[in-house]
Amino acid sequence: MAGPDESWARGVGPGDDAASSSSSSGGASTSRAAPAAGEAEEGASPDSLRNTESNIRRLEDTIKHCAARHKYLARTKSPSDGEKVRWYFCKLPLADKVLSSSVPRTEIVGKGDYFRLSERDSLALEASFLEREEELVAYWWREYAQCSEGPRGSLVESDDSEYLYKVEEERVGVPVKGGLYEVDLMRRHCFPVYWNGENRRVLRGHWFARKGGLDWLPLREDVSEQLELAYNCQVWHRRKFQPSGLFAARVDLQGSTPDLHALFTGEDDTWEAWLVFDTGPKLGSNTIKLRRGFPGSDPIKPSQDELRQQKEEEMDDYCSQVPVGHLVFMVHGIGQRLEKANLVDDVVDFRRVTANLAERYLTSYQRSTQRVLFIPCQWRKGLKLSGEHTVEKLTLDGVKGLRVALGATVHDVLYYMSPIYCQHIIDSVSNQLNKLYMKFLKRNPGYSGKVSLYGHSLGSVLSYDILCHQESLCAPFPTEYLKMECASDRSQGAKSTNEVAVHDSATEDQDTSTLRHSFADSVNGVIDEDSTRTDTSHMDGILPSCVLENSPNNNDTVVSSVAVDAEQNDEENKVENYQTTYTEKGTTSAEGSSISRSAEEVHEEALGKDKLIVSLEEEVKHLKARLEQLEQQNHLVTESISGVEGHEGKSANHATNSGKLFTAQGSTNQSYSPQIRYTKLNFKVDTFFAVGSPLGVFLSLRNVRIGIGKGQDYWQDANIIEEMPCCRQMFNIFHPFDPVAYRVEPLVCEDYLKKRPVIVPYHRGGKRIHVGVQEFKEDIAVRSQAIAHQLKSLKVKAVAAMLALSRNETEEDGESANEKDRSYGSIMMERLTGSPEGRIDHVLQEKTFQHSYLSALGAHTNYWRDHDTALFILRHLYRDIPEEPPIKH
Numbered sequence: 001m002a003g004p005d006e007s008w009a010r011g012v013g014p015g016d017d018a019a020s021s022s023s024s025s026g027g028a029s030t031s032r033a034a035p036a037a038g039e040a041e042e043g044a045s046p047d048s049l050r051n052t053e054s055n056i057r058r059l060e061d062t063i064k065h066c067a068a069r070h071k072y073l074a075r076t077k078s079p080s081d082g083e084k085v086r087w088y089f090c091k092l093p094l095a096d097k098v099l100s101s102s103v104p105r106t107e108i109v110g111k112g113d114y115f116r117l118s119e120r121d122s123l124a125l126e127a128s129f130l131e132r133e134e135e136l137v138a139y140w141w142r143e144y145a146q147c148s149e150g151p152r153g154s155l156v157e158s159d160d161s162e163y164l165y166k167v168e169e170e171r172v173g174v175p176v177k178g179g180l181y182e183v184d185l186m187r188r189h190c191f192p193v194y195w196n197g198e199n200r201r202v203l204r205g206h207w208f209a210r211k212g213g214l215d216w217l218p219l220r221e222d223v224s225e226q227l228e229l230a231y232n233c234q235v236w237h238r239r240k241f242q243p244s245g246l247f248a249a250r251v252d253l254q255g256s257t258p259d260l261h262a263l264f265t266g267e268d269d270t271w272e273a274w275l276v277f278d279t280g281p282k283l284g285s286n287t288i289k290l291r292r293g294f295p296g297s298d299p300i301k302p303s304q305d306e307l308r309q310q311k312e313e314e315m316d317d318y319c320s321q322v323p324v325g326h327l328v329f330m331v332h333g334i335g336q337r338l339e340k341a342n343l344v345d346d347v348v349d350f351r352r353v354t355a356n357l358a359e360r361y362l363t364s365y366q367r368s369t370q371r372v373l374f375i376p377c378q379w380r381k382g383l384k385l386s387g388e389h390t391v392e393k394l395t396l397d398g399v400k401g402l403r404v405a406l407g408a409t410v411h412d413v414l415y416y417m418s419p420i421y422c423q424h425i426i427d428s429v430s431n432q433l434n435k436l437y438m439k440f441l442k443r444n445p446g447y448s449g450k451v452s453l454y455g456h457s458l459g460s461v462l463s464y465d466i467l468c469h470q471e472s473l474c475a476p477f478p479t480e481y482l483k484m485e486c487a488s489d490r491s492q493g494a495k496s497t498n499e500v501a502v503h504d505s506a507t508e509d510q511d512t513s514t515l516r517h518s519f520a521d522s523v524n525g526v527i528d529e530d531s532t533r534t535d536t537s538h539m540d541g542i543l544p545s546c547v548l549e550n551s552p553n554n555n556d557t558v559v560s561s562v563a564v565d566a567e568q569n570d571e572e573n574k575v576e577n578y579q580t581t582y583t584e585k586g587t588t589s590a591e592g593s594s595i596s597r598s599a600e601e602v603h604e605e606a607l608g609k610d611k612l613i614v615s616l617e618e619e620v621k622h623l624k625a626r627l628e629q630l631e632q633q634n635h636l637v638t639e640s641i642s643g644v645e646g647h648e649g650k651s652a653n654h655a656t657n658s659g660k661l662f663t664a665q666g667s668t669n670q671s672y673s674p675q676i677r678y679t680k681l682n683f684k685v686d687t688f689f690a691v692g693s694p695l696g697v698f699l700s701l702r703n704v705r706i707g708i709g710k711g712q713d714y715w716q717d718a719n720i721i722e723e724m725p726c727c728r729q730m731f732n733i734f735h736p737f738d739p740v741a742y743r744v745e746p747l748v749c750e751d752y753l754k755k756r757p758v759i760v761p762y763h764r765g766g767k768r769i770h771v772g773v774q775e776f777k778e779d780i781a782v783r784s785q786a787i788a789h790q791l792k793s794l795k796v797k798a799v800a801a802m803l804a805l806s807r808n809e810t811e812e813d814g815e816s817a818n819e820k821d822r823s824y825g826s827i828m829m830e831r832l833t834g835s836p837e838g839r840i841d842h843v844l845q846e847k848t849f850q851h852s853y854l855s856a857l858g859a860h861t862n863y864w865r866d867h868d869t870a871l872f873i874l875r876h877l878y879r880d881i882p883e884e885p886p887i888k889h
Contacts, residue, residue, distance in 0.1 A: 059123045068130040071232070072206065074293070077269045082293020085206045087122045087183075088114040088218055089176075089190045093198030100188040101144040103201045107223045107255045107275070108209050108288070114218070116309055118316035121176040128174050129185055129204065136185055137225075144222055178319025179443060193443070194375045194436055195344055196382070208295070209275055209288045215306055216295055219275075226253050227262060227273070231292060236264035236271045262290065315355060318367075325370025325449045326686075326877050327440060329377045329433055333457025333692075335861075336380040337408035346864040347376040353870040357763065361871060363883045370449070372877050375436055379429040379462075380412065385421050412458060419477045419674040429462045430679035437683050450686040452877070453727075456863060457740060460693035467685060467725035469678040477674040478702050685727040689873060691863045692734055696742030699723075706748045707828050714824035715750070729834050731876070733760065733869055735844045735859040737852045745841045748832060749825025757841035763867040844868050 063069050074081045090103065091113055104113065117125070129136060173182035176190065183190050189199035205218025207227050219227070235249040242248055248263040257277055264273045277286040302310070330350070332343045351374055358367055391411065395403050415421040441447055455463035469475050699705070705715055707722035734741030734757075745752035830836050845868065846855070863869050 059127045062127050063123070063130060066127075066130045068133045075231075075234075076271060078266065078271045080272055080291045082291065082295065084294040084296065085122065085126050085204065086119075086218070086294040087117045087125045088203045088205055089117060089181075090114050090201040090203070093200050094189075099143050099147050100199075100201050101140060101221075102147040104203075104220060105256055107220050107253075107257060107260065108211055109203065109217050109220070111211070111215065111217060112305065114203060116313065117176055118313040118320070120317050120320050125174055125176070125183060125185070125202075125204075132185070139186060140188065140221060175443070177316050192344075194439060195378055197344065206293060208291050208293075210291075211288050215303060216291065219290075220255075223253055223255055223260075226251070227290070227292075230262065230264065234271075236266045236273075237268075239265060319371060322368060322371045324373045324444060324447070326372045327437075327447075327449060327451045328372060328374050328454055328877070329436060329451070330374055331377045331379065331429065331433075331453060331455045331459035331463050333455075333459040334409045334412040335457075336378070337412075338405065341408075343376045343378055343381075347374055349865045350374060350870060353865060353867055354874050357867060357871050357874055361763075361875070362878060365885050366878050366881045366883060369881050370878075372874070373440075374454075375440070377429070377432050377436060377459075379425070379432045379459075383424065383428045385415055385424060387415070387418075387421065416458065416462070417478075422477060423676055425462065426466065426676060426678060429459075430466055430681065433466075434679065434682045437681075451683045452687040452689065453685055454689045454691065454873070455693065456691050457693065457860065460690035461695050461698050463688060464690065464695055464725055466678055466681070467688060467727055468723040469676075470681060470726040473678045473680060474675055475678070477676055478698075685725075686729070687876065688725060688727040688730045690730070690732045690744070691869065692738050692741050692860050693732060693744075694740050694742055695732070696744050696747060699744075699747050704747070706744070706832065707824070708831075711824050711828070724828075724831070729838075730832050730840055731842060732840050733842045733844070733863075733872065735862075735866075736846055737855045738859040739856050740860050743841050745829070745839070748840065749823065749829045751823065751825060752829070752841075757843040758839045760842050760844050760868050760872050762845055763871045842872065 072083055072085065074083045088109070094100065094103065104110065171182075171184065171191075173184045173189075173191070175182050175193075179193065181190050181192055183202055184199075187199075188202050190202045191197065191199050203218055204221060205224070207219045207224040208216040209219055210216050218224075230251045235251055237249075239247050239249045242250060242263065246263060246265065248265040251262045251264065253260045253262060259278060260276070262273055262275050264271060266272055273290040275288045275290055277288075330343070330347050332346070335341050336343060354372070354374075388411075391407060395407065416425050437451070453463045453467070455461070465478070702721065703717075703719060704721050704723055705711060706724060708724050709722045711722055712718050712720065730744075732744045734743075743757065745755070745757075826836075829840070830838065832838075833840060844866065846852075
């Protein structure tokens with residue numbers, strides 16, 4: 001795992017970084033003391049913020065004609081005199097509420113503690129600094145005074161400290177390092193743009209010291225200002241003999257080291273200076289050589305550290321010149337709550353790998369045409385779930401470390417499978433993606449490049465679910481699919497039983513059936529009017545439909561379509577069963593006396609044929625009106641609940657069947673199907689990379705296939721649900737020993753179940769030896785089976801041809817044999833890959849003599865540093881850019 005020091009030491013390349021790079025003076029940081037800088041920054045055009053050759057010349061011209069720049073020009077011809085100013089940033093971040101002026105504590109920065117910004121970034125910072133030099137220097141000295149020890153030896157607390165070091169989400173500064181970071185010149189902070197990170201100290205170096213080694217290191221600003229004052233006064237003209245015997249001018253300096261001073265020697269055009277830490281008898285180990293201005297090219301052979309520094313500067317300059325053409329958001333999976341886990345460091349490793357590979361495998365034209373920006377999406381870092389605190393209380397003390405590790409990794413999967421926390425996780429990912437994209441657009445207005453998603457582990461499942469619901473932003477909770485399927489099967493069984501009962505009752509003639517409906521209404525009227533004479537249990541047994549209709553709260557109650565349909569069927573079945581029983585067996589209990597009397601009255605009325613017809617017609621009209629009312633309520637509730645298309649409509653039907661089942665069993669509680677609402681992304685996704693992904697097993701458990709909702713006949717399963725992610729292309733990259741990864745292609749086309757995944761090429765060329773041998777053996781076996789199958793099919797075709805000749809059907813059979821209809825699955829594969837021969841599953845090559853079980857855990861976490869994965873993605877992102885520029889005719 002990369003530490004904070006390493007993450008700043010690595011270069012940025014075509015697989016890298018962000019917005020436009022160093023800006024002009026308009027890119028000065030916003031602050032309370034300088035609102036004009038922020039206003040100027042807003043008015044700057046995107047092209048003016050890029051470090052192109054023209055902009056660099058403009059910056060140099062700005063610095064050259066700046067009034068504040070004249071005092072930094074060289075006044076002598078001494079080799080120790082220069083005029084180049086370079087800016088540095090610290091490796092380690094500042095602690096909370098620590099002022100920048102308190103770092104570093106020594107007059108000379110430690111070797112390796114600071115990194116040098118590139119020449120272009122330094123030009124942009126210097127141009128912005130010189131425009132407000134007096135203001136910025138005064139603020140820095142005031143802050144430095146707060147860090148100094150007072151009479152009581154304590155730090156002076158400032159009233160502004162709370163305001164100055166608040167987390168400002170939208171602050172804007174001078175972009176550096178390709179735009180991934182920005183510099184607040186007022187507070188001398190360098191902060192990341194696209195993720196939450198600590199502020200790092202920046203230092204303006206114009207006086208340097210060579211301490212021991214060959215590298216020139218910058219001095220702290222307070223010492224540099226004192227040396228600059230002595231230089232402007234040309235103190236070497238006032239030389240005298242020092243206790244060490246040197247004929248030099250002594251300048252006492254105020255610093256953190258007692259008795260710190262500098263010695264100047266030389267003539268008018270030649271001078272030298274040393275920094276002395278004590279008053280020894282002669283110049284010794286505590287005397288350090290000084291120079292003014294950054295040395296351009298040192299004749300001495302540079303050290304390894306200097307070579308690495310120069311390499312990183314070249315990368316930063318490259319990123320500042322080439323515009324971003326492809327934006328990739330990196331969505332992490334489980335494990336980000338672990339102490340040593342850091343997505344930012346993982347993405348830095350991925351940038352470093354892609355930058356090195358781009359120099360080797362991409363042409364100069366490709367690299368100069370566009371660069372790729374990889375931005376981490378930290379959706380878990382700021383997400384607080386209420387159940388986490390409770391789980392911590394329930395955790396046992398035994399094997400505490402293992403339990404903590406499991407809680408920080410596996411529990412994220414359980415949270416996502418919970419209908420309570422699934423919505424929070426989806427919202428966190430979607431909002432973070434939109435937030436990062438809007439930050440990028442703010443710094444790159446008018447961006448017209450592509451955007452892709454890289455999802456690792458659980459992050460690939462989250463990204464897939466979000467992409468599948470960009471058209472319909474609402475869907476049932478994923479695991480509800482399982483309940484819907486079971487409920488659908490049981491409801492179909494209940495439906496078949498009801499159909500048998502309806503078939504038996506349908507044998508009676510139509511007049512008898514109509515009479516029974518009228519008879520049921522009469523019975524209900526008697527019971528409603530004379531309820532005191534009817535037993536309560538008897539009323540429950542024959543619940544009338546008119547009771548529901550005449551209920552005073554019926555119109556004020558929102559009834560779901562599930563409950564309405566189930567209640568209606570239940571009432572009709574009960575009334576029908578009661579009528580059948582009464583007609584065939586008569587009244588056998590004392591409780592049926594009132595019903596018996598009502599039947600006699602109905603029978604007498606039936607003697608009048610005209611009256612009976614009128615009564616039946618009115619009853620039919622009444623029932624039709626009631627049926628239309630129930631159907632209208634059913635339609636309105638269905639539209640308000642579902643509101644989705646395709647497979648979600650099928651999900652709603654499953655939920656309806658499930659609700660009917662529960663109501664039919666006599667339960668008064670209505671079924672609840674939690675709905676997940678998805679956020680619309682502000683960008684279209686070009687390519688979706690699922691890396692080390694368990695997506696296949698998630699979709700299998702949900703009974704989901706990848707399609708457009710027309711594959712029930714193809715999969716021969718009416719209960720399947722189909723989804724299609726909203727992206728132009730999809731890749732599933734995995735290591736063969738990764739225990740978390742699964743295939744995806746068999747869920748798109750069942751023909752690919754027997755086809756092995758595509759092997760990702762080895763980054764050093766071709767395939768590894770053992771992989772090639774194994775593939776050769778498998779190819780021989782497959783080809784032998786194919787030859788045997790072809791011979792067998794030729795025999796069948798020969799026999800069919802002979803029969804066709806005898807029947808004069810050769811032409812028709814030939815035409816039918818040439819027609820090959822593509823399967824539904826193959827069409828979906830082409831739609832998801834963009835090519836008829838496209839593939840989704842891509843497997844990495846395991847190393848020679850690599851043990852499968854010992855390499856399992858590392859295989860799942862090593863994708864960030866894997867060269868084969870990085871080169872595969874890099875080549876795909878540059879696929880549309882030719883290797884050489886087009887020839888102009």
